[in-house]
Amino acid sequence: MCGRFTLRTSLNLLAERFLFSVSPDISLPQKYNIAPTHNIATLTAPHGQRQLQWMHWGLIPSWSKDPSRASRMINARSETLHEKPSFRQAFQKRRCLILADGYYEWRSSGAAKQPFFIHRSDHEPFALAGLWESWTPPQASTAAGQDTPQPWHSTTIITTEANEFAAAIHHRMPVILNPNDYDRWLADDDSQLERLQSLLVDPNNSNEMTSFEMTAVSQHVNKVANDGPQCIEPAATQRELF
Secondary structure, eight states, X not given: OOOOEEEOSOHHHHHHHHTOOOOTTOXXXXXXXXXXXXXXXXXXXXXXXXXXXXXXXXXXXXXXXXXGGGGGOSEEEGGGTTTOTTTHHHHHHOEEEEEEXXXXXXXXXXXXXXXXXXXXXXXXXXXXXXXXXXXXXXOSOOOTTOOOOOOEEEEEEEEEEOOTTGGGTOSEEEOBOOGGGHHHHHSSOOTTHHHHHHHHSOHHHHSOGGGEEEEEEOGGGGSTTOOSGXXXXXXXXXXXXX
């Protein structure tokens, strides 16, 4: 699974790497401990133009009566996207990139869990495969003067079976897309679903994992309220490379 990640890269560098325009009134604080229910940076491509959007992490299907399901839908299994009612339509029409520059995973050892920080060795940002939905809260009343409910945009991170090295920590991992596949993933096109599915279930080939490294970090990251450089400081000097 993927339950925490980071985005410390500057907005200007993200715009340069992912080819989107930046409005002067947008700011992007460094985040070292992004958790479910946070608003996260995503890219969609309406009319073929990449656009930065903030979305609630935890998918709320458009047909939901309330947002209570969101906390249970932070991840979507790649193997069953095409058949699960919560994800099927989003996979067909509403795909997005989720911007990140590292993510955390925990390895269980008895009662203890050791957190690891997984990131590119050059600290460059990368894109996780995501799905998004638009959900409008039901209007409780039609009284005169009441504001029309505004839609919520929410997202989920797609996970797949871990590659050989990541499996030492956890049996699942987020899908990290190859930059060559960004446009295909973002396209409003359901004619290539089989090709898109193949990007999600073969992390050893479709993901550029040879450029990643894994570092054991302290349990400081376990607390969601902690959000600073200490979250990614090594707990030990030993590092392992993908």
